[in-house]
Every structure is written in structure tokens, then in C-alpha cells.
Amino acid sequence: MSISLSKGGNISLSKEVPSLSKISVGLGWDPKVTDGRDFDLDASAFILNTSGRTLSDKHFVFYNNLKSPDGAVVHTGDNTTGQGDGDDEVLTVDLKALSPEAARIAFTVTIHDAQSRGQNFGQVGGSFIRVLDGTSGREIARYDLNEDYSTQTAMIFGEVYLNNGEWKFRAVGEGYAGGLGAMAKQYGLNAS
Amino acid sequence: MTLLLPGQNAPVTESSTEVKASFGGSVVVDVSAYLLRSDGKVRGDGDMVFYGQTTDASRSVSIAQSGGRGSVVSLDLSRIPMEVERVSVCAAVDVSASPGKTLAQATPIEVFAAGYRFVPVPERPDISALTLVEFYRRAGVWKVRAVGQGFVGGLGPLSKLYGVEVSEEAPTPPRQSPQPAAAPSTTSAPISLSKVSLTKAKPTIDLRKGAGAFGTLAVNLNWNRGTAVKRGFFGSAKSGAIDLDLACLYELADGEKGAIQALGRRFGALDRAPFIKLAGDDRSGESTDGEWMHVSGNQWPRIKRILVYAFIYEGVPNWASTDGVVSITVQGQPPIEVRLDEGSGLGTCAIALLENVGGDIRINREVRYFPEAQMMDKAFRWGMRWTSGSK
Numbered sequence: 001m002s003i004s005l006s007k008g009g010n011i012s013l014s015k016e017v018p019s020l021s022k023i024s025v026g027l028g029w030d031p032k033v034t035d036g037r038d039f040d041l042d043a044s045a046f047i048l049n050t051s052g053r054t055l056s057d058k059h060f061v062f063y064n065n066l067k068s069p070d071g072a073v074v075h076t077g078d079n080t081t082g083q084g085d086g087d088d089e090v091l092t093v094d095l096k097a098l099s100p101e102a103a104r105i106a107f108t109v110t111i112h113d114a115q116s117r118g119q120n121f122g123q124v125g126g127s128f129i130r131v132l133d134g135t136s137g138r139e140i141a142r143y144d145l146n147e148d149y150s151t152q153t154a155m156i157f158g159e160v161y162l163n164n165g166e167w168k169f170r171a172v173g174e175g176y177a178g179g180l181g182a183m184a185k186q187y188g189l190n191a192s
Numbered sequence: 193m194t195l196l197l198p199g200q201n202a203p204v205t206e207s208s209t210e211v212k213a214s215f216g217g218s219v220v221v222d223v224s225a226y227l228l229r230s231d232g233k234v235r236g237d238g239d240m241v242f243y244g245q246t247t248d249a250s251r252s253v254s255i256a257q258s259g260g261r262g263s264v265v266s267l268d269l270s271r272i273p274m275e276v277e278r279v280s281v282c283a284a285v286d287v288s289a290s291p292g293k294t295l296a297q298a299t300p301i302e303v304f305a306a307g308y309r310f311v312p313v314p315e316r317p318d319i320s321a322l323t324l325v326e327f328y329r330r331a332g333v334w335k336v337r338a339v340g341q342g343f344v345g346g347l348g349p350l351s352k353l354y355g356v357e358v359s360e361e362a363p364t365p366p367r368q369s370p371q372p373a374a375a376p377s378t379t380s381a382p383i384s385l386s387k388v389s390l391t392k393a394k395p396t397i398d399l400r401k402g403a404g405a406f407g408t409l410a411v412n413l414n415w416n417r418g419t420a421v422k423r424g425f426f427g428s429a430k431s432g433a434i435d436l437d438l439a440c441l442y443e444l445a446d447g448e449k450g451a452i453q454a455l456g457r458r459f460g461a462l463d464r465a466p467f468i469k470l471a472g473d474d475r476s477g478e479s480t481d482g483e484w485m486h487v488s489g490n491q492w493p494r495i496k497r498i499l500v501y502a503f504i505y506e507g508v509p510n511w512a513s514t515d516g517v518v519s520i521t522v523q524g525q526p527p528i529e530v531r532l533d534e535g536s537g538l539g540t541c542a543i544a545l546l547e548n549v550g551g552d553i554r555i556n557r558e559v560r561y562f563p564e565a566q567m568m569d570k571a572f573r574w575g576m577r578w579t580s581g582s583k
């Protein structure tokens with residue numbers, strides 16, 4: 001049975017699935033019901049070292065870089081409208097193929113062109129992140145971001161991290177202004 | 193005053209609060225409110241507040257027009273039923289009064305909600321309905337969020353989003369069907385969004401009474417009073433402020449004639465002739481819902497005709513700047529509006545003539561201006577004797 005987390009909560013993925021080697025991370029948000037501009041939300045993954053810096057530019061996996069150099073983290077494609085049921089975007093992680101320096105993977109969602117479109121997470125509902133066993137497809141954990149968001153344009157949905165040899169997942173749900181650029185900067189990248 | 197961006201939220205400190213919305217341009221815009229459960233839907237038609245139903249079932253949310261270009265939604269958040277998680281306040285173009293217009297032509301749209309200011313800009317030129325702001329419960333307290341997201345199709349799709357079953361008639365004055373009206377207690381009937389605007393092109397409507405008698409007819413006059421800061425120190429309304437008085441001439445079936453007006457304190461009565469009553473005069477100009485006159489519907493057979501008129505009691509006769517609106521509401525019928533949108537420098541305006549035509553109510557838009565009531569009397573061949581009076 002899948003475990004539902006609340007903000008800040010964590011769970012040991014390795015304990016839930018002892019033979020765990022691959023995971024899928026699905027991120028979703030509500031499709032827009034009004035007739036204005038579409039919301040284009042983008043899921044990204046930052047592969048971080050123990051000090052919270054991205055290992056390299058190539059370890060920032062997003063719509064312009066769909067695969068990390070080690071091939072461990074793969075973005076399965078951009079959904080530009082949020083239409084459709086279930087996960088809007090999915091990233092897969094081969095835990096065994098990750099670079100040895102990888103201590104943490106942050107999964108983020110940012111609003112494309114948020115500034116010019118005047119959009120923010122105060123206008124997005126039904127956001128969630130869920131972690132599935134990549135082998136069986138079983139959902140291990142899920143976090144529904146039901147916080148009272150406002151003008152944030154970038155959001156860390158959750159993190160997968162290594163703790164004493166165990167892979168764990170934490171529900172984060174922290175938002176920032178500034179979009180993907182600010183998010184990349186925070187993780188030690190020079191984005192333009 | 194703090195400006196909210198679309199999507200931004202803020203705390204609400206007073207449980208008794210209001211939303212004031214005003215619109216630019218000459219587009220007629222209706223404001224509505226929806227009381228929503230956690231699933232984003234209304235519980236029933238009683239949770240929609242709009243021109244056809246000016247307060248909700250719990251009487252915690254009500255709406256009033258403030259002149260022709262704005263509305264005020266009053267909320268008593270402490271009285272809102274617990275099942276209601278969210279109250280959405282919306283704007284939609286009145287397609288019968290402003291056919292083919294959109295909210296992009298009604299800018300600037302300015303919203304004052306719970307002490308915050310919000311200026312939504314329609315995202316597309318064809319947006320004709322917009323959710324302005326939402327009040328919502330969060331951890332036991334109410335908050336407000338600026339929304340500013342819209343629809344192309346107007347009030348219909350907006351109402352459907354919130355789960356209101358609506359029946360939209362064509363934007364022409366719907367003639368009431370000659371067969372007896374459906375029983376008034378049918379709760380499953382979809383809520384009617386129809387509103388009739390009598391215009392120069394379509395000046396007349398007949399209200400047929402169907403099986404029963406007419407209920408009370410409510411006649412409301414509302415207008416834009418001009419800026420309050422222009423009022424003098426003792427509250428005198430000398431510079432800028434405009435005071436309109438609602439009045440009528442009547443003629444009964446038995447030949448009795450007269451005038452109902454605050455001038456001379458002729459307020460009339462509902463339970464005896466002339467079966468017309470003027471509610472207290474809004475001399476203060478502070479009341480947001482204007483002046484009211486009621487006509488006893490079940491005495492309609494004893495009434496021959498009523499000429500509803502207004503005159504400028506104080507202020508410069510500049511009707512175009514008053515944004516005056518007269519609405520006539522008959523129970524079970526779509527509200528009827530007459531807009532005083534033609535300017536004139538004359539002080540008296542004949543607005544609408546209500547005539548008894550074989551038991552039906554024929555309402556005809558007049559909007560004709562006269563220097564004084566005697567001339568109007570003459571033009572309509574009322575035949576009264578006039579003496580000057582003062583309040």
C-alpha cells in the first residue's frame with residue numbers, strides 16, 4: 001500500500017522495497033479549467049552532492065537535457081498544458097547507475113515564462129509527487145501539496161536522498177519566486 | 193493599500209467584509225458570487241448570488257449594484273455555513289445589454305477586496321467572464337486570493353464550472369409563455385440567468401401572470417453618487433454629488449390619479465389605494481442599493497398605468513454621469529433593467545411606463561427628459577394639477 005506523506009515527512013524507500021533498484025517519480029498538477037493562457041509547468045531534477053551543489057551542468061535534468069551523463073536520471077518528456085489524467089511529467093532514476101557522488105536528487109516544478117504570463121503557484125491546484133517502484137510499477141509514496149501557495153513560481157516537490165546506505169524520500173513542498181533560473185542558481189548552477 | 197497580484201493570497205482580518213468591483217468603458221458587467229464546497233461546487237442553486245438572487249440561502253453573502261458600472265458584494269464570513277470552503281466573486285459581461293462585448297473592453301477593472309486592491313487584466317481579448325477574487329478557509333481562518341482567470345463564454349461556463357445548473361435563454365427579451373407557469377416549488381428547475389434589458393431597439397416587454405397573481409413588483413433606482421470627498425463639511429451635497437429621487441405617476445382603474453414621491457411626503461401604501469409604496473428616501477446618499485418602490489402585484493387588476501420617473505433633486509442635471517439604472521423585479525420573472533444612458537441637461541426623466549394590458553404588465557422603456565414634471569404629465573396625457581412642493 002502506498003504511503004501518503006505530509007509536508008516535511010519522509011519514508012525509507014529501501015525499507016518499503018528491499019530489492020529497490022529503479023524508481024519512477026511522477027509529478028502532477030491540475031489542468032487549467034479557464035480560457036486564459038495555458039500554464040506550462042516543467043518538472044526538473046537536480047542531482048546533488050553532499051553539500052547541496054549540482055554535480056555538473058549535465059546533472060540538471062530538464063526539458064533541454066533529458067538525461068544525466070551517467071544515464072541514471074531520465075526525463076520522459078515535456079507536457080506543455082497539464083492536460084490529461086495522472087502524472088503530468090515523469091522522471092525515472094536508476095539508483096544503481098547514479099554517480100557515486102550523488103547524495104540527493106531534488107525534484108522541482110517551475111512555471112515556464114511565469115513572469116511574462118503573470119502566473120504562479122497560487123493559481124495551480126492539485127499538485128502532487130509520487131514515487132513508484134520502477135520494476136513493479138507499484139506506488140510507494142505520495143505527497144499532495146495542499147499548502148496555501150501564493151506568488152511562488154518555482155517549487156521543490158520532493159527529494160530522494162541517501163541516508164546511511166538507505167534511499168529515502170522526503171516531501172518538501174517549498175516554493176520560491178524567480179522560476180527555474182533562481183532554482184538552478186540555488187543548486188550551484190549558472191543558468192541563463 | 194496593498195496591491196495583490198493574480199494568484200497572491202492575503203489574510204482577512206474582519207469577518208464582515210466586502211468586495212467592490214468597478215469597470216471601465218461602456219460595457220455592462222454583472223458581478224456574481226458562488227458559495228463552494230471543498231470540491232469547488234455549489235451545494236445548490238441557493239449558493240449562487242447574482243442579479244436574479246441577490247442573497248444566498250444563508251444570507252451571509254449579498255450583492256448590490258453601485259451605479260451602472262460597479263457592484264458591491266457584502267460578506268459576513270462568520271455566518272457562512274461550515275460546508276462552504278470558498279466564496280468566488282466573479283464578473284461577466286451582460287450579453288443582453290452589451291452584445292458582442294468582452295471584459296477586455298471593460299478595463300480598467302478595479303477590485304477592492306477586504307482592504308486589498310487588485311486590478312485583473314483579461315488574459316485574452318475574448319474573455320467575457322472572470323473570477324475576480326476568492327475568499328477561502330485556511331487552518332480555521334478566512335483568507336482572500338486574487339484570481340483573475342476567465343472564460344470566453346460569459347456567465348454560463350463560469351456558472352457550470354461551479355456546478356450551477358443554468359438555463360440560458362437567448363439574449364432577447366423572453367416573452368413569458370402563455371401557458372400556466374410551472375409550479376413555483378420545482379427545486380430541480382435550472383436557475384435562470386436571463387435578464388431583460390429594455391433598450392431603444394427593444395423597448396417593450398409583456399409580463400403574463402400565468403396561473404397565479406403577480407407577487408410584489410420591486411422597482412429600484414441606483415446611480416453613481418459622485419465622489420464622497422467632494423461633500424461639504426456638514427455633509428451637504430453641493431459640489432459634485434448627485435441626488436436622484438425615484439417617483440411615479442399612477443392612474444387606477446377607477447380613475448384615481450396621483451403621484452408618489454418623497455417631495456410632499458406622498459409615500460403611498462401597499463394595502464390600500466394606490467397599492468404603490470415608496471420606501472424611505474435615500475437622502476444620505478450612503479446607502480449602496482439606491483431607492484426602492486414597491487407595487488402590490490395582486491392588486492394589479494386595479495391599476496391602469498404607472499409612469500416611473502426620476503428627478504435630480506440636488507446636483508447638476510448630467511444624467512450620463514449618474515450611470516443610473518432602474519431595475520424592475522417581479523417574483524418568478526427575469527429582472528428587467530432600464531439604463532439611463534442618454535445624457536440630458538433636463539432635471540426630470542420619465543424612465544418606464546407600466547401598463548395594464550388585459551391583466552398583463554406591459555413595461556415600456558421611455559427614457560425621455562423634461563424640464564419639470566408638469567411637462568412630463570402633459571406629454572403622457574396624465575392630466576394632474578401641479579403645485580410646487582418641498583421636502
